[in-house]
Every structure is written in C-alpha cells, then in structure tokens.
Amino acid sequence: MPKTLRFVFGRTEAALGAAIVITAIVLSLSSPYFLTVANLVDLVEAYSVTTILAAGVFVVLVSGGIDISFTATASAAQYLAAYLIVSRGVPAVSALALAALLGIALGSINALLTYHLRVVSIIVTIATSSIYYALLIYFTDAQEIYNLPDWWSNGVSFFRTETAAGDIVRITLPIVVMIAVLALTHQLMNRSRIGRQVYAFGGNPEAASRVGINILKVQLFAYGYLGLLAAIAGFIQAGRVHQAVPTAMNGQELNVLAVAILGGASLVGGIGSTGGVILGVLFLAMLQNGLNLLGVSSYFFGVVTGLAILASITMTGLAEKYARRRRVTRTG
Amino acid sequence: MAAAQFLALTGIGKRFGGTKALDAIDWSVESGEVHCLVGENGSGKSTLIKMLAGVHAPDPGGVITIDGAAYDRLTPHQAKTLGIQVIFQDLSLFPNLTVLENIAIDLELGAALKPPPLAAMRAAALAALARLDAHLPLDARVGDLPVAQRQIVAICRGLATNARLLFMDEPTASLTRHEVDLLLESVRRLKAQGVAIVFVSHRLEEVVEIAERVTVLRDGRLVGTYPAAEIDDHRLAELMTGSRIEHKVQARRLDATQPTLEVRNAGRSGEFVDVSFALHPGEILGLIGLLGAGRTELALALFGMTPLESGEIRVNGAPLKLRANRDAVAAGIAYVSEDRLSLGLNLRQSIADNVSVTVLDDLTDRFGLISPGDRSRMATGWVERLGIRISHVDAPVHTLSGGNQQRVVLAKWLATDPKVLILDSPTVGVDIRNKQGIYDVVRELAARGVAILLISDEVPEVYFNADRILHMRDGRIAGSFVPGETSEHALAEALYA
Numbered sequence: 124m125p126k127t128l129r130f131v132f133g134r135t136e137a138a139l140g141a142a143i144v145i146t147a148i149v150l151s152l153s154s155p156y157f158l159t160v161a162n163l164v165d166l167v168e169a170y171s172v173t174t175i176l177a178a179g180v181f182v183v184l185v186s187g188g189i190d191i192s193f194t195a196t197a198s199a200a201q202y203l204a205a206y207l208i209v210s211r212g213v214p215a216v217s218a219l220a221l222a223a224l225l226g227i228a229l230g231s232i233n234a235l236l237t238y239h240l241r242v243v244s245i246i247v248t249i250a251t252s253s254i255y256y257a258l259l260i261y262f263t264d265a266q267e268i269y270n271l272p273d274w275w276s277n278g279v280s281f282f283r284t285e286t287a288a289g290d291i292v293r294i295t296l297p298i299v300v301m302i303a304v305l306a307l308t309h310q311l312m313n314r315s316r317i318g319r320q321v322y323a324f325g326g327n328p329e330a331a332s333r334v335g336i337n338i339l340k341v342q343l344f345a346y347g348y349l350g351l352l353a354a355i356a357g358f359i360q361a362g363r364v365h366q367a368v369p370t371a372m373n374g375q376e377l378n379v380l381a382v383a384i385l386g387g388a389s390l391v392g393g394i395g396s397t398g399g400v401i402l403g404v405l406f407l408a409m410l411q412n413g414l415n416l417l418g419v420s421s422y423f424f425g426v427v428t429g430l431a432i433l434a435s436i437t438m439t440g441l442a443e444k445y446a447r448r449r450r451v452t453r454t455g
Numbered sequence: 456m457a458a459a460q461f462l463a464l465t466g467i468g469k470r471f472g473g474t475k476a477l478d479a480i481d482w483s484v485e486s487g488e489v490h491c492l493v494g495e496n497g498s499g500k501s502t503l504i505k506m507l508a509g510v511h512a513p514d515p516g517g518v519i520t521i522d523g524a525a526y527d528r529l530t531p532h533q534a535k536t537l538g539i540q541v542i543f544q545d546l547s548l549f550p551n552l553t554v555l556e557n558i559a560i561d562l563e564l565g566a567a568l569k570p571p572p573l574a575a576m577r578a579a580a581l582a583a584l585a586r587l588d589a590h591l592p593l594d595a596r597v598g599d600l601p602v603a604q605r606q607i608v609a610i611c612r613g614l615a616t617n618a619r620l621l622f623m624d625e626p627t628a629s630l631t632r633h634e635v636d637l638l639l640e641s642v643r644r645l646k647a648q649g650v651a652i653v654f655v656s657h658r659l660e661e662v663v664e665i666a667e668r669v670t671v672l673r674d675g676r677l678v679g680t681y682p683a684a685e686i687d688d689h690r691l692a693e694l695m696t697g698s699r700i701e702h703k704v705q706a707r708r709l710d711a712t713q714p715t716l717e718v719r720n721a722g723r724s725g726e727f728v729d730v731s732f733a734l735h736p737g738e739i740l741g742l743i744g745l746l747g748a749g750r751t752e753l754a755l756a757l758f759g760m761t762p763l764e765s766g767e768i769r770v771n772g773a774p775l776k777l778r779a780n781r782d783a784v785a786a787g788i789a790y791v792s793e794d795r796l797s798l799g800l801n802l803r804q805s806i807a808d809n810v811s812v813t814v815l816d817d818l819t820d821r822f823g824l825i826s827p828g829d830r831s832r833m834a835t836g837w838v839e840r841l842g843i844r845i846s847h848v849d850a851p852v853h854t855l856s857g858g859n860q861q862r863v864v865l866a867k868w869l870a871t872d873p874k875v876l877i878l879d880s881p882t883v884g885v886d887i888r889n890k891q892g893i894y895d896v897v898r899e900l901a902a903r904g905v906a907i908l909l910i911s912d913e914v915p916e917v918y919f920n921a922d923r924i925l926h927m928r929d930g931r932i933a934g935s936f937v938p939g940e941t942s943e944h945a946l947a948e949a950l951y952a
Contacts, residue, residue, distance in 0.1 A: 317567035323549045323560060330547035334560050334612075335531070340567065393551035 135387030138438055139402045143409065150413040157416055161290035164298070170408045171297035172360045174400070176375070177382040178308040179352035181400045184383055185312070186345040187325040187392025188244035190233055193353040193379070194372040195255035200226040201357030202259060205268040205367035208275075215272070223354045229255060230350020234342040259369045268367040275358075276365040297359045304352060309397040317344050325392030381428050382407055385435045407431065460520075461486045461620055461651050462507075462539075467517035469502055476502040477513075478675045484620060487649045489642060489665050491683065493656050494672035495695050500655050503672070504622050508541045509534035538619030542626070546609040550598030554591050555580045558611045583611035586648060587641045602746075603634035610641060620651045631745055632951030639665055657695075671695055688915075702915065705898070706922045706938040709738050713772055715906040716788070716875045718757070721766035726752035727930035730766070734875065734906045739897065741921030742910045743950055749930035750910050754877050757908075758790035759783035770874065787874035789813075791864075791881060800860060800867075802853040806845055807834035809852050809863055813871045837866035861892045865899060876900060877908045882916060894920050914947045926950060 151158035176193060183190045204222035207213040213221075233251055237244045282294035312318035317340070324331040324341045332338055361367045386403030388395030410431065411424050462484040469477040477499045484490055494500045505511045506519075509531035513519070519526045521537050529537070548557050556563065559576035580593055589607045591600070597608055606626065613621050627635050642652055642665060654666065663669065669686045671678040671694040678694050686694075689702075714733035721730045727749035734740050744750045755761050757768065759777035768775045770786045777783055783790070800809050811818060811830050818825050818833065834848040843862045845855060852860055868876060878897065882890045897920065901907050911917050917924050918938050926934040926949055936946055 314570045315568050316563045316565065316571055319552075319556065319563050319571055320567075323552060323556070323563075326549035326551035327547065329545075330549060333543070333547050335535075335564055344567070393549070 135435065135438065136396065136399045136402060139385065139387065139399070139406055139435075143402060143406050146406065146409050146413065150409065150416070154413070154416040157413060159288065159290065160286055161288070161292050162412070164292050164294070166408050166412050167301070168295055168297050168363075170404050171301040172356045172363070172372075173375070173379055173382060173407075174301050174404045175304045175352050175356040175359065176379040177386075177400050177404060178304050178397065179349035179356075180379055181383045181386070181388050181395050181397070182308065182312065182321065183244075183345045183349050184388040184390065185325045185392060185395050186321045186341060187328060188237060188342070188345065189380075189390065190230075190244060190248045190346060190349055191376045191380070192229070192233060192248040192252035192255055193349055194375050195252045195259065196226050196229040196350050197353040197357035197360065197372050198369055199229065199255055199259050199357075200354035201361045201371070202263060202268070202367050202369055204354075204358060205271060205361060206263075208272060209268050209270055215274075219358065222358070223351055226350040226352075226354025226357070227347045228350070230346040230348070230353070231343055233350075234339070234346035237346070238339050238342050256370070256373070263369050265369050267369075269365070271361065271365060271367065275362050278362055297363065300355065300359060304355065305397055305401065308352075308400075311348070312397065317341070321345055322393055325394075327393075378407070378428065381432050384432055387435075459486050460484075461488075461522065463520040465518045465520070467503075467506070467519065468514045469499075469506065469511060470514055475675050477506075480517075480677050482670060482677060482680070484651050484653060486619070486651055487646050488651045488667055489646055490651070490653045491656065491663055491666045491669040492653050492672065493669060493691065493695065495657055498672040498695070499675040500657075500672055501624075502675075504541055504624065504655060507534060507539055507620075507622070535616060538617055539622075540613035540616065540618040540620070541622040542606075542609045542613060542624065544625040546605055548597050548605055548609055548612075550596070552597060553594050554597060554600075554608055555593040557597050557608050558583055558615050560612065561616050579615045580611065583614040586614055587611065587644055589641070603630055603637060606630075606638060607641065610645075614645075614650075618650060620653065621645065622653045622655055624655045625657075626654060635951075673697060702919045704918070704939045705739075705920055709735050709922060712736060714769075715771060716757075716908075717769040717772075719767050719769070721753070721756065721763050721768065723752065723756060723761065723764045725930075726756075726761075727927075730927075730930075730932055732925055732932065734908060736874075736904045736906055737901050738923070739901050739907045739909055739921045741917030741924035742908055742927060743912065743914065743917045743924055743946070744910075744927035745912055745950065748927045750912075750927050751879055752930075753927070754790060754879050754908070754910055757783070757877060758788060784871070787872070788877065789868050789871055789873035789875070790877045790879070791868075792879050800852050800864060803851055805849045806838070806843075806852055806855070806863055807831055807848040810834040810837055810848075810866045810870055813867055833870070834866075837870060840866075861896045865896045868900070869903070873905055875906045875908070877910070879910045880912065881909070882911075882913070890916075912950075914943060914950060918943045918946055 147158070156162055176197070179193060180190065200222040203225050204218045207218035207221060208215055229251070233244065233248055236242070236247045236251070240247065279296045280293045281296075281299055284292050286292060312321065320331070320336050320341050321344065323334075324336060324338060328338070331341075357372070360372060364371065382403040383395070383400060384390065384403070385406055386395065386399030386401070388399060407428065410427050411421075414424060414427065415421065460483055464480050464482045467477060467480040467482075468475065480499075480503065492500055492503070502511060506513055507529065509529040512528040515527070517527075519529060521539075526533070529539075549560070552560075555576060558580040562576050562579060563571045577593065584591060584607075587607060587610065589611070591604060591607060597605055600608070610621070626638060630638065645652060646665075663683050663686070666683040668680050669683050669691070670680040671691070673695060712735050715736050716734040718733075719731050722728045730753060732740070742750055742753075752761070756763050756777075759780040759782050762777070768777065770788070775782070775786050780790070801812075807830055811825075811834060814833075815825065818829055820826060831848055837843075838845060838848060843855075843859050843866070845859065852863055855863065881893055881897070897907060897909065909917060909921055921938060924936040924938065924946065925932050926936065926946075934949055936949075938946075
C-alpha cells in the first residue's frame with residue numbers, strides 16, 4: 124500500500140484531522156461568515172453539551188461497552204437540580220451535588236446490571252433508558268420548570284469582547300466547563316491507573332481478569348463517570364435553553380455516539396482518545412454549521428451525520444483489512 | 456540434576472461432579488529445569504495448571520509443596536507471590552496497549568486514581584527484556600507485533616512479577632522454526648537464571664530438544680516421568696493413548712484422469728500468488744504450510760468466499776466463476792473450516808438436523824416447507840448406509856461417541872454429493888484417538904471418488920494420509936512431494952526451514 128494511503132487509513136484521528144482542514148477551507152471559501160471568531164465561538168458553545176456527553180460515552184466505548192441511557196440520566200439530574208433549587212429553595216451547591224450523585228448512581232446501575240447479568244451493555248441500557256425516562260415523566264407529570272435562577276439561565280461570562288466587525292464574543296460557562304471536562308477525561312484516561320485499566324479491559328477482557336484487574340470496579344468507573352458527565356451536561360443544557368424539561372434531550376443519543384465513533388473510538392473497545400472526541404465534535408459541528416450557513420435545510424443534517432459515520436466506519440474497516448494483509452505478507 | 460526441588464505434588468486429585476479429572480498425582484519440578492507435560496485433551500493437563508495457578512482447589516488429602524513449604528491449596532494471589540506464572544496459549548496480552556504496559560501491567564493495578572508509576576514500569580520492563588536479551592520497542596503496540604515477539608512480551612510479563620516456575624501452554628503452535636529457535640534461546644537463558652519451565656502440550660514439540668524430563672498424563676492419571684532422551688514421537692503416542700498406533704504411508708499413485716478441480720495461476724494481493732495445481736477424483740492432496748502461509752486464504756477463495764484477483768478455477772475441465780460460496784456449493788465444492796473437536800457439527804442439535812443442514816434446499820416441497828418425515832427418512836437412510844449406532848435420529852449429536860459423530864459428518868457431506876472437499880486443519884485440538892477416526896472418514900470419502908484437499912500444518916497428518924503434498928510458503932506453492940519418495944523428515948525440514 125502506498126505511504127499516503129497508509130497515512131489516511133493508519134489512524135482515524137489523522138484522517139479526521141485532514142477532513143476537518145478540507146471542510147474548513149471549503150466552507151470559508153463558500154461563506155465569508157464561517158471563519159469569523161464570533162461564529163466559531165458560538166459553534167463551540169452550541170456543541171458544548173454534545174462534547175461533554177461524548178467525553179463520557181468515549182470512556183464507556185473504550186471499556187468495550189456502550190450506553191444509550193445517558194440522555195435519560197442527564198434529564199433526570201437536570202430536573203432534580205432545577206426542582207431542588209426552584210421549588211425547594213435548596214442551596215445551589217447542594218442541589219447540584221445531589222443531582223451529580225443521582226447521575227453517578229444511574230450510571231452505576233448500568234454497570235452493576237451489565238456486570239452481574241453478563242449481558243451486552245446495549246441491551247441493559249436500552250432497558251434502563253426506558254425505565255429512567257418513564258419514571259422521570261411519571262414523577263414530574265412532564266411539567267417544565269421555567270423560572271431558573273438568573274446565574275443559571277443567563278450564564279456567566281468569563282470573558283467578553285467586541286470584534287472589529289461589531290460581533291460580541293463571550294467565553295461562557297458552558298465553554299469553560301467543556302474544556303475542564305475534556306482535560307479531566309484526558310488526564311483520567313491516560314494518567315490514572317483506573318484509566319489504563321479501562322483501556323486494558325476494553326482491549327482484552329479475559330486477560331484483564333487474569334492479570335487481576337477488578338472488572339466490576341472498571342465498569343463502575345466507566346458508567347459512573349458517564350453518569351456524572353451526563354448530569355453536568357444536563358445542567359449546562361438547562362441553562363442554555365432557560366428551562367428544565369423532562370424530555371429535553373431525548374433523541375440526542377445518536378448525535379453523541381456519532382461524535383465518539385467519528386473520533387475513532389472503536390465499538391469493540393480498547394481504542395480511542397480524547398483528542399479524537401474533540402476532532403469528532405469539530406467535524407460534525409463544522410459540517411452542520413456549514414450546511415446551515417449555506418442555507419441547506421436542517422432536516423438534511425441527519426443524512427450528513429449518517430454518511431459521515433458510514434465513511435468513518437468504512438475507513439476503520441479498510442485500515443484493519445490492510446493491516447491484516449500486511450501481517451500476512453510479512454509473517455509469510 | 457542436583458538442583459533443588461521447587462515444586463512437589465503428592466496425592467493430588469480433583470473431581471468435577473462424578474468425573475475424576477486428576478487422580479492421585481505425584482509430580483515434581485526442580486529449579487531451573489525444563490520439563491514437558493504432555494497428554495491428550497481431557498488428560499488433566501489444564502486442570503493441573505489451573506490448580507497451580509490457584510484457579511481450582513485440589514480435593515482434600517493432597518499436598519502441594521513449594522520451596523519446602525506445604526499447602527492444601529493455592530489462591531491466585533499466593534500462586535503469583537510464590538512465583539508461579541502461566542502463559543496461556545492465547546498469551547492474554549492487550550493488543551491495544553504498548554509493550555511497556557503489557558509487561559508491567561501489574562504495577563498499574565490498585566490505587567485507582569494514582570498515576571501509573573511510569574519510571575518503575577519502565578525499569579521493570581527493561582529488566583525483564585534484558586533477562587531474555589530481547590530488544591523490543593517499549594512504545595510499540597503489541598497488536599502490531601508478530602506472534603513470536605508477542606510471546607516474548609508474555610514471557611516478560613511473567614518475569615516482571617518474578618516468576619520462578621513458568622508454565623507455557625502450547626507455545627510453539629504458531630511459530631516458524633526460526634522463531635522456535637529464538638524461543639528456545641530465551642528458555643535457555645531463563646534456565647540458567649534458575650527459572651523452571653514447563654511446556655504443556657498435546658504433542659511432542661521441538662522444545663523437547665532442551666527438556667530434561669517428559670511427564671505424560673492420561674485420563675487424569677500420571678503415566679510416568681521419563682528422561683527426555685528416551686522419548687520419541689511414536690513412544691509418546693503410545694504412552695498418551697495407551698495403545699500402539701501404526702503409521703503407514705497411504706500414498707497411492709492415481710491414474711491420470713480428468714482433474715476434478717484445476718487451479719491456474721490463482722492470486723489475491725497480499726494473500727497468495729501464482730498458485731496452480733490439479734486435484735483428481737479420489738485423490739487426497741495435502742496442502743501444508745505454516746500459519747500465515749496463505750493456505751486458509753486460498754481455501755476461502757476456492758470456496759468462493761473471497762474473489763480471485765487473477766487466475767482461474769476449473770471444475771471437470773469447465774471454467775468456474777465464483778461470485779459467492781453459493782456458486783461453489785452448486786459446483787460440488789464443500790469446505791469444512793478449521794473447527795475444534797468435530798468437523799462442524801452442531802452438537803446440541805439432532806442427528807437429523809445435522810445431516811440435513813447441507814441439503815435443506817433439496818428437501819423443501821413446492822411451498823418451500825420441509826417435511827419432518829422426509830428429513831427423518833433421509834437421515835435414517837444415511838445412518839443405515841454408514842452403520843451409525845444411534846438410538847434415534849432426533850437424539851442430539853453430543854450423545855454419540857466420537858467415532859459415530861464423525862460418521863454423522865461423513866453423512867452430512869455425502870448428502871451434498873460433493874465432488875471436491877476442502878478440509879482446513881480438520882484435527883486441530885483433536886487428540887490422537889479421535890484423529891484416527893477423522894482420517895478414516897477422509898479415506899472413505901476419497902474411496903467414493905471425492906477429490907480431497909487436506910490443509911494442515913502438521914507434517915505427520917499430511918504425510919501419512921495424502922497421496923501428494925504441496926508445500927505453501929509466503930503465499931506461493933514452494934514445492935511438491937510424494938510421501939514415501941520423500942521422507943517425513945525431509946518434508947519437516949522444508950516446512951520449518
């Protein structure tokens with residue numbers, strides 16, 4: 124195989140980086156507004172919730188599992204926090220902490236069920252997703268909570284400036300939280316023992332248990348961490364739409380999974396990086412924003428997202444096939 | 456050898472339900488000894504290893520003595536601390552992690568949120584590699600390494616936890632001769648450092664060259680421990696099976712007829728190149744090659760699973776274009792993939808289900824439905840013709856004896872009336888007694904005029920069964936042999952060269 128092809132198929136992240144550069148060039152040529160600071164910062168904020176969720180899903184994917192109940196977890200945690208603050212007058216810090224604990228607990232239930240029932244996690248999380256949503260709507264009567272406190276719904280700006288073109292650029296809480304979550308995830312997955320154990324377990328579960336890795340602990344960490352990030356994403360999302368709605372995030376699952384998979388996280392486990400998640404979000408955000416600026420109907424986004432996933436999976440598959448063929452020729 | 460005894464077992468037994476997996480075993484291993492532990496499947500080898508790795512507890516009464524201290528049983532943690540390490544056949548590595556992390560994974564356990572002790576891990580990995588005088592890039596992903604180097608990584612992981620007794624389960628199964636030599640070199644070094652090594656296998660391997668003693672297990676009992684110099688393949692087969700098995704060259708010279716299957720200059724990039732051969736009715740053609748030589752890839756292409764990129768296939772003189780394996784089946788080509796213990800039987804399904812699965816289309820009536828009566832009659836017909844001893848055709852196949860299971864396989868393939876039968880490593884993991892049954896089935900098929908391609912990496916298997924042998928190497932046909940004209944030894948030399 125020629126060197127250039129090996130570069131493209133060798134690492135999903137590298138291929139994705141190239142695709143992002145090309146897309147950016149095409150879009151900035153077609154729309155003068157695309158490559159402005161204001162547009163890019165807006166874009167980052169708009170995708171902050173997706174990114175936070177994708178960081179959590181990435182951890183579960185590396186462990187060799189999959190979780191689709193995280194939007195239910197996010198909605199539940201978001202609603203609990205809003206309810207405690209608005210209707211019960213609980214101090215914000217305690218309310219957010221309780222809601223975060225709820226997120227961790229719901230994630231841990233997925234881990235416990237997957238571990239003890241020895242069923243594939245997609246089945247477990249389809250079931251728990253249904254249960255979490257149903258209970259949430261049952262207990263809340265699907266009532267929205269509108270009057271969120273000011274700090275929550277109007278957000279906190281850490282930095283504000285006006286560009287030469289007159290656009291206002293604000294670095295807001297969602298952006299800061301998103302960056303913090305990405306940094307934390309990267310650190311945990313690469314610089315902590317539990318993170319390395321997640322990679323090891325995802326790479327070869329049988330061997331992991333043979334060398335004495337505590338598998339229940341690994342799964343509790345992966346699903347619990349996703350639960351925590353789902354809760355955080357839930358808070359951010361409520362702030363961005365100024366209300367807490369029990370079904371607000373229903374349907375976001377595929378978009379989030381798309382980001383992680385586009386970023387190179389393998390569905391069989393053991394493979395993926397935080398950098399890949401960032402690139403995945405960037406690519407999807409740019410595609411959707413670009414289509415928007417070009418005046419393409421937003422109903423068409425789904426088609427583009429789906430095609431991007433197919434392209435990514437095809438390339439990973441081809442890369443594996445070539446790698447296998449190389450091995451065959453080498454070992455003869 | 457005057458070395459100190461490291462491990463001694465006295466009166467070790469293990470029952471699983473009603474079966475005695477191990478019965479009153481007395482056995483010992485000395486420090487720095489290389490020992491071979493051989494036995495067929497079900498002889499108790501793996502139970503013994505698992506007991507010493509702390510997975511199973513022996514039945515009360517037995518004693519495990521390690522370094523002079525006696526134990527009733529070992530826990531996995533104890534086994535590790537005492538320096539007992541098992542390298543399983545699958546190596547238990549993490550393909551997605553680096554050499555460094557694979558070797559020093561032990562240091563990454565516990566204390567979840569602490570950072571991995573990189574400096575200590577690096578030092579441990581380098582020290583382990585140095586003991587083998589091996590040079591592997593610490594940052595390479597293990598999945599990208601060839602099998603032989605992965606094995607080095609697995610051994611190093613054992614050394615990193617200070618192994619004193621290393622069990623290696625079927626270590627040479629997928630290695631070339633050169634790689635085996637490298638492995639033996641590593642083993643010699645470990646031996647010199649006082650590490651005991653036990654090779655566990657179902658056949659006598661190249662490793663016997665450097666072994667001091669060979670221990671044979673049969674049906675859970677220890678047959679005996681012998682000096683390695685006194686044991687050869689034939690003697691070992693006798694000890695393992697308890698009976699003498701005669702090997703005779705079967706090669707027949709077949710009259711020149713129209714070949715059933717003809718392959719001309721077949722190729723697929725990266726898999727095999729310029730492969731040509733002819734296979735005649737009733738002929739058993741051996742195709743021997745090491746893992747990765749392209750033999751399975753060739754078989755898959757002949758069965759239409761992957762398209763040929765160059766060359767052609769002819770069946771009975773007529774060119775055959777294979778778009779999918781349906782075309783191959785229609786042309787009378789049957790393919791039995793590498794499959795443990797049986798030639799692709801569904802053991803839980805009934806005999807009738809197994810026999811009829813290849814010919815379901817022929818059994819359907821005009822509504823596309825299968826009449827249970829027709830199916831039973833068809834299966835019963837084969838059962839009678841082949842003299843299979845069964846209670847009823849609806850009994851599950853696993854209730855049959857090994858020999859009768861093989862007859863069911865025969866019936867299954869005869870039902871399709873194949874002209875060409877491709878057998879890919881038909882006896883992988885099958886022990887000596889049942890191997891013979893499979894060979895009988897193969898000969899019976901050949902006697903009925905079926906042309907058979909027997910793919911294998913075991914020299915005796917092709918040497919004593921095939922009429923002609925092709926040697927495949929690096930995707931090419933590297934040589935052609937006739938058993939009897941070429942010696943078994945010469946064939947082995949060619950294969951492992």
